[in-house]
Amino acid sequence: MEIQQQVLKFRYHIGVALLVLGAIFAALQLAPRFLNVLAYFWPLFLSTALFLALVLFFAKTQTFSHSDDSSLPKPAEELLDFVAGHHHDPPLDARHKSD
Structure with missing residues (x-):
């Protein structure tokens, strides 16, 4: 009787372990072999x-x-400043001025 009580106490743990083992076994049986994957993707790896x-x-x-x-232009820093919101407002152009 004690064994049955212990098994019932851990029934969820045993069930989860069996499901994980079944998933691992199914993945190993259904997954392609490593050499097949390597043969397919060798141009990408190379x-x-x-x-x-x-x-x-x-x-x-x-x-x-x-x-x-100091004499080199730093367009990346200017772009980062613009994205961070630390940019200066451009002068208003008459063609793009909103009324």
Whole structure:
């Protein structure tokens, strides 16, 4: 009788565990094999690897001169200021002036 009481006490836990095991088993049986996925997506994997290799190559070979930063235009900072709402109002143009 004690075993039945313990089983009834944990019936929801056992049910959830059985459902999870069934879902894992079904996923393993129905999912495509890894080699099939690799065979289908190998061009994507190869192009991504080449792109990342080029990014690393250019990052290592690019030289930056930090001495002339004040003379360079900073359009990204202007864009961020505009998006953040810290922009100046443009002068009113007669063609776009609302009456």
